[in-house]
Amino acid sequence: MSAETVARVLIDSPLPQLDRLFDYAIPEELRAEALPGVRVKVPFRSAGRSAEGYLVELGEPGEEYSGRLSPLESVVSIVPVLSPELWSLARKVADRSAGNASDVLRLAIPPRQVRVEKAFLRDGSAAASAPLPLPLTELDGYGSEVLEAVAGGARLAVAAVPRPVRLDSGESVGHWALTLAQLAADTLARRRSAILAVPDFRDQDQLEAALHTLVPEARILRSDARQANADRYRSFLSALGDEPVVIVGNRSAVYAPAPALGLIALWDDGDPLFSEQLSPYANARDAALIRQESSGAALVLLAHSASIEARRLVQLGWLTVCAPTKVWTPHIVPTAQQAGGDAQFAAARIPSTAWTQAREALAHGPVLVQVARPGYAPALACASCRHSARCGVCQGPLGRRSANAVPACQWCGTLAPSWHCGNCGGTELRTVGVGAGRTAEDLGRAFPGAKVVVADGERPILTIGSEPALIVATRGAEPRAEGGYRAVLLLDGERMLARESLGVDLDCLRLWSNAAALSAPGAPTMLAAVAGPIATALATWRQDQYTDRELADRRTLRFPPAVRVASVTGFPDTVAAAIDALPPSEHLDVLGPVGVDDGLTRAIVRFDYGLGPEVASSLRASVVAAATSRRKPAPGKPAYRTPNTLRVRFDDPEILA
Template sequence: MPAASIARVLIDSPLPQLDRLFDYRIPDELLTGAQPGVRVRVPLRSAGRIADGFIIELTDSVDYEGTLSDIDAVVSAVPVLAPEIWTLARTVATRAAGTASDVIRVAVPTRQVRVEKAWLARDPLARLSPALPAPLSGYGDDLTEVLAGCRRAAVDAIPRVVPVTPDRWVGHWAVTMAAAAATTVAGGASAILAVPDYRDQDQLEAALAAVLPADRIVRLDARQSNPDRYRALLRCLGDEPLAIVGNRSAVYAPAASLGLIALWDDGDPLHAEPHAPYAHTRDVALIRQEQQGSALLFLGHSRSTEVERLVEVGWLTSISPARIVSPKVIPTAQQTSTDRLAAQARIPSSAWQAARQALDSGPVLVQVARPGYAPRVACESCRQTARCNRCEGPLSMASSTSTPACTWCGALAVDWACSLCEGRRFRLVGSGSARTAEDLGRAFPGVRVIIADGDHPVQEVPGKPALVVATRGAEPLAAGGYQAVLLLDGERMVARESLRVGEDCLRWWANAAALAAPGAPTVLVGVGGALASAMATWRLADYARAELADRRRLRFPPAIRVATVTGATDAVATAVEATQGASPGVDVLGPVETDEGMARAIVRFDYSAGATVAATLRSEVVRAAANRRRAAAGKGGRGPMKPPFRVRFDDSEPFAEQ
């Protein structure tokens, strides 16, 4: 055969049996277009059908002595799967016992023919506007040295809001990331900036627009339409350096010359991919930085225990602001409401007084735990939590006049009766954003009240007097910052069943406190102990350090790694036995029965055993998938199939109530 006439192809399939490269002969008429990274269609002999795939590499010889099948068609001549993304996808999938196709499906959007034709027709000689470096203020020379040396760092963000234009304010963290990106792009390399959601992304794009030309900024995220996302991917395939901004999928953007990866708020659960192989943006960024040798920054007001572990082992350098900047946080764990209006709003008198004084000069932020009116309703007679008659889910109320509805299935409780006492009247338990706004409206008559939550998205408010009631993570920015911040429902947030409850609460509260104007009070209601001390002293990294030490003693993540194994009871038992025999030091919690015929186990192991455990569980995934298909074929395609066998590494909530 002539040189490079054989293509090694990755089949686009979630089946673990097909997660390897297949060899195909390239017909003479396809030799020109069949290049690494392009989409192709190839025959699958075992299934008797045509499958989609990507050419990964070309070769001139293979060990197979038979006749190779021919590539059926080259779908597109554009190499959308860049070499660095294939290497990244393969490593991420191997580390998580998943398939590379699942990772590539996140990295490479669906093909859009019109967009592709327009991109091919562009002027290849057109140049982008010149980029200039931006000053990295607030950290001395530390950040500049990290970027210049392509090092890794955990950066404590400055808790302030700053203007980027006369009428646009953003968090200081966004200005820091934008300046780092501008410096990287001006130096001839691309920068990838990943944030949890669209609110953070809008801030970051505004900060980038102030330091980079518009044609140097590429938005790449899941909220885009398919054509826009595909257009953004094609822009990233060029040679000129860009600032690529988006959510967790942006970390897979192609960039052959990569100078910086920066993540904001890596502890946010939105950074965790909900689909197999469930790779976290933080882990993908660490892998890619090591492969491509770029700088890596983790920024946050608080610090996740995962980042703290990397700091302690020396993998990350800890960088703090050159000048100590901390909000004025006032814990009120033991205070009560002695003022009539404060009691009416169900907040301590000190919080009410702070809000009343602050409203003379500007807006006040009130953070609450839950949206809606009443997060939970109970039977008025026996006080038992009211549950849905259909699925046993808890009931809640969206407004004062709405009918209680199930938070699981959404069914309205029109004919509800208590299962214990047969009572039919409800009692409201707790306050959501709507009920809190109603109570505060009575306590502060004549003051405008704004609700900001999932149903009422608000991203910015003017610097005028107003009460802004927002759920955690949905707080809008105020021009000039809030004149006071009230953090309510602290005891309810801390009571959540989760291993990460402490660091999550600190992250929610710190991000809200960072929206306050300089010197404005932040009142933390109903919380004491280590969490209140960490907030009051703004020594948030110390809390993460103590939390990590406790988890290390208990062998909880991230001190060790975990893998959650779920599936048929016999498949889970086999996988657990194989894993325990694969490497010393592996211990297993469970298996425990979850449903009829289903079981779940948690495998704990040291980081040094990660590759061995992943390879072993990967083999069990392939075995279970083959047995499942064999059992289905034996039944002639009829009857219930065996439940799927799933493995999830580094689950963020492995010990939460299931």
């Protein structure tokens, strides 16, 4: 390192105007430690203030500045947590979303834990002494074709086998978990690392169970929000070494460091949990696509019902479709809309055909009943005028958690023991919606003597045995049954489809497909009170055809993902300036702006994918300009800097909801 070498540092700050590299001089005493990737502390502005950041690279001083550079204050840690690959990924994800690279790194790199770091520097990673699995000759259900494609770095959209499978350990998991575990084990056998991302902890538990039957435990690293900070940082450090590992986690796992990356796989990429809720709001699928293109690793999107984004990539030829060698189709039974003749069955919303199938199946094992909403009565209304019952504090909807519970607000939780209707003055309430608790109560009367279990967000249940029972579960919270369910009832289909959202039908199709895949081979799956093309797609297990038709309609209407969209929210003048600065193009149009809360306005920008870099760069410049602008001062008062009120979100899932 020459005496003229400078350190280029990324300041860890959410301010958009600081999203660039700053040059700092390297003191002589820090030259041995100031290496790319380490955490550093640097002086920043005046009054002796300092900031932390990452030393991204070493280089020669820039010609545009001839003054004296401020020196680095200290090297916080000698561990190079920011690899060149991770920095490149963070920069590309941020640029694509008009966001800050430091915000991406905040998701990717866990907070520093000094004790964990010292132990790692002393002992190293346990993966170094763990054996590697043997390579596989074929993938269960797919033969050798998928293995060969993954070994060659292909990009695949794989149709999952819709059935449960029993592992060598005796545990029952979805076949998709075994598929990903085998792909990861074969990748590891070739001395390459694998990243496996799943939506939530239920899926992660299945995947880890399958991995433990194929891969040594020391080579499996977790990266998820359930971990304590120390455990997450320990896993992160273990992935920095040279030994290949398998990284399992939720959406942030796609940013994990992985030596010699050979596979990036996402299970059920259409799940909204893959959408990041923090700036720059990048979807894990998009981050995986960027990382695959730069790393050359194989990419696998595995699902029972492929997302519309994946189908678009298939039609562009960017993804190759892979199907199982054998046709595995759940036994979907069409049901009539009328409920059974008994009032109890009508209250339970069970069509007569479905009731007959469920009664027969209940004699042999568990039966799954999927419902739309948790709670007892998710919505209440005035018994006299039928106006929605609202909270007197925040105007949120009232509901009940149990039959005799006091009505409470679903937003703020305020109890309403003496509620009265603001429209007619009535004091009596009637149930409008039926939740999991009420459904379980009705099923208990419809099937006397049967064991009824409720599984939802408040009562999470991961697994159940093979004994007869009625399992009432909200969508996405279904426990997996040993050997599979003997029947699956999908209730509240019309209510689920009535939600106002652009992709509600595809979301329902995905949830129903995942529930049907929990059934035992040959067990019936019944979709109640839903007809039309979406019911046909589920019954024939041809979800891709339905999704392709939806994609064709969106191309006609210029809806995402046929085009990209970005929402621009802020004060009217800043939004107008941002829109005026956009590059002129016939492939770009603006909807709005329209007023939103607190005097702000919002505009929606639609544009073709080819314009993405230009639009992102323009909107990014507008965000920086808004953050650094000064308001005109009132007479006799100094100018002041405005808060950063311009908010840009690309591929915003809320704007078309």
